Amino acid sequence: MSSLPALPPGPRGLPLLGNTLQFQRDQMGFMRETQQRFPRIATVYVAGVPVVFCFRPEHVLYMLTEHPRNFTSLQSNGGLKAFLGDGLLTIEGDYHRQQRRLVQPAFHKRRIEGYADVMVQYTQEMLAGWQAGSEVNIAYEMQQLTLRIIVKTLFNVESRVQVTEIGEAFTNILDAPPPPPREMKLLQLFQRVRGERSAQQEQKVAESQRTLDSFIYDLIAQRRATGQDTGDVLSMLLEAQEGSDTMSDKQVHDHVLTFIAAGHETAQNTLSWTFYLLSQHPEVLAKLINELQTVLGGRAPTVADLANLPYLEWVINESWRVYPPAWRQGRRAIEAFDMDGYHFPAGTLFLLSQWVMHNLPEIWGDPEVFRPERWDPEHEQKIPHGAYFPFGAGPRICIGMPFAQMETRLLLATILQKYAPRLVPGFQVVLLPRVTLRPKYGMRMILEPTASRELPVSV
Numbered sequence: 126m127s128s129l130p131a132l133p134p135g136p137r138g139l140p141l142l143g144n145t146l147q148f149q150r151d152q153m154g155f156m157r158e159t160q161q162r163f164p165r166i167a168t169v170y171v172a173g174v175p176v177v178f179c180f181r182p183e184h185v186l187y188m189l190t191e192h193p194r195n196f197t198s199l200q201s202n203g204g205l206k207a208f209l210g211d212g213l214l215t216i217e218g219d220y221h222r223q224q225r226r227l228v229q230p231a232f233h234k235r236r237i238e239g240y241a242d243v244m245v246q247y248t249q250e251m252l253a254g255w256q257a258g259s260e261v262n263i264a265y266e267m268q269q270l271t272l273r274i275i276v277k278t279l280f281n282v283e284s285r286v287q288v289t290e291i292g293e294a295f296t297n298i299l300d301a302p303p304p305p306p307r308e309m310k311l312l313q314l315f316q317r318v319r320g321e322r323s324a325q326q327e328q329k330v331a332e333s334q335r336t337l338d339s340f341i342y343d344l345i346a347q348r349r350a351t352g353q354d355t356g357d358v359l360s361m362l363l364e365a366q367e368g369s370d371t372m373s374d375k376q377v378h379d380h381v382l383t384f385i386a387a388g389h390e391t392a393q394n395t396l397s398w399t400f401y402l403l404s405q406h407p408e409v410l411a412k413l414i415n416e417l418q419t420v421l422g423g424r425a426p427t428v429a430d431l432a433n434l435p436y437l438e439w440v441i442n443e444s445w446r447v448y449p450p451a452w453r454q455g456r457r458a459i460e461a462f463d464m465d466g467y468h469f470p471a472g473t474l475f476l477l478s479q480w481v482m483h484n485l486p487e488i489w490g491d492p493e494v495f496r497p498e499r500w501d502p503e504h505e506q507k508i509p510h511g512a513y514f515p516f517g518a519g520p521r522i523c524i525g526m527p528f529a530q531m532e533t534r535l536l537l538a539t540i541l542q543k544y545a546p547r548l549v550p551g552f553q554v555v556l557l558p559r560v561t562l563r564p565k566y567g568m569r570m571i572l573e574p575t576a577s578r579e580l581p582v583s584v
């Protein structure tokens with residue numbers, strides 16, 4: 126028996142409702158405010174359930190890297206489970222470890238590098254359809270592009286019509302608030318009352334889910350029918366053996382859906398937020414364009430060029446700090462444990478937030494400043510382990526990290542040599558914190574040709 130107190134204190138809530146209203150109204154703001162009042166750790170009560178907000182890098186390390194086996198993901202019971210089924214993000218324990226080993230070869234560096242040409246080629250095709258001076262919704266353009274790339278590279282699908290259709294289906298699903306974890310079923314009622322998940326929206330989500338299901342099941346049926354091994358992730362999943370069995374269609378479906386969802390949504394948000402940040406920081410944009418012009422001189426980037434484009438890497442790292450596409454992670458304790466002077470019973474729910482951690486003044490000094498030079502190894506800030514974790518950490522670290530790091534750099538380098546998108550004057554950028562951090566009304570930008578930009582003289 127531990128002699129430590131159970132559950133840390135936290136902000137006072139309302140009788141019966143606890144902190145539910147504050148949490149539902151503005152999750153990001155509520156987490157930040159709570160951190161300011163309870164700098165290390167705090168318990169809040171949502172829908173009658175205690176949830177422990179953890180604000181220290183040590184907590185990230187404890188749960189994600191040092192004791193990961195004592196925690197399950199909140200996505201795997203409730204959360205994304207209803208949408209993704211049993212894909213890598215939403216399975217646990219031995220099954221997770223075995224499935225991760227199985228698909229890991231598809232994400233090895235050498236294999237990923239083989240996708241670079243498709244990434245650049247599809248970006249060039251998109252650029253060929255763009256017109257100087259015109260207005261686009263960059264968020265939509267980036268969704269289409271990253272979706273085309275993920276379905277081509279991992280599953281060898283090329284149809285643009287299908288990409289448009291499944292893009293719309295993903296938007297409908299991901300714009301809606303995600304279903305709460307199993308303990309918080311009451312929250313669904315709140316979402317209804319607040320009009321966040323009306324019956325009409327539920328129907329739209331269900332239709333979108335059917336669109337995605339039939340796209341993926343057709344794909345599996347076609348590939349099984351031809352029996353062709355195209356060497357892509359789909360072939361790998363279809364041939365994988367578990368004992369003497371191969372995977373069922375449902376298992377393959379859930380993996381495919383997870384890879385498509387996780388593989389484009391976060392990348393498109395990275396690109397949208399980065400274009401936004403660049404349009405707000407002309408001196409950073411100018412420095413980046415200068416680097417691209419010096420190293421590439423107008424030609425298409427290759428994997429080999431990336432090592433010579435350090436500023437590009439810093440810009441993206443800094444964008445992930447300021448607008449982390451995965452802005453929080455939830456965990457549930459399997460067994461009771463002690464941490465940071467408290468005793469947590471089995472079943473306790475925890476939230477870690479990249480959004481909060483990437484903005485702590487005691488770690489970053491001036492977190493409100495967008496400053497890519499933070500990532501310069503020569504003057505790199507001393508960043509404690511666990512304080513920066515856009516891709517998570519430990520055995521469940523994002524399997525697609527090398528893919529995303531290469532893709533976002535190649536796409537930005539290709540686009541920025543032709544256009545420097547500028548935010549439409551007066552357009553309101555609003556954060557929509559869902560499973561990912563999305564721009565609520567998209568990102569309307571004007572395509573300003575890079576060649577006609579006046580660069581500040583200082584670069």
Ligand code: HEM
Pocket residue numbers: 198213214215225383384387388389391392395449450451454455514515516517518520521522523524525526528529
């Ligand atoms: C900027 C881009 C991306 C970001 C910020 C990101 C972020 C994350 C984070 C934070 C996790 C850990 C979730 C947790 O532990 O609860 C994760 C897991 C995962 N990501 Fe990504 N991701 C990105 C791109 C991708 C791509 C391109 C793919 C696939 C091609 C992908 C597939 C996955 C999968 C399958 C998991 C589950 C891994 C496991 O549990 O073993 N992600 N991602």
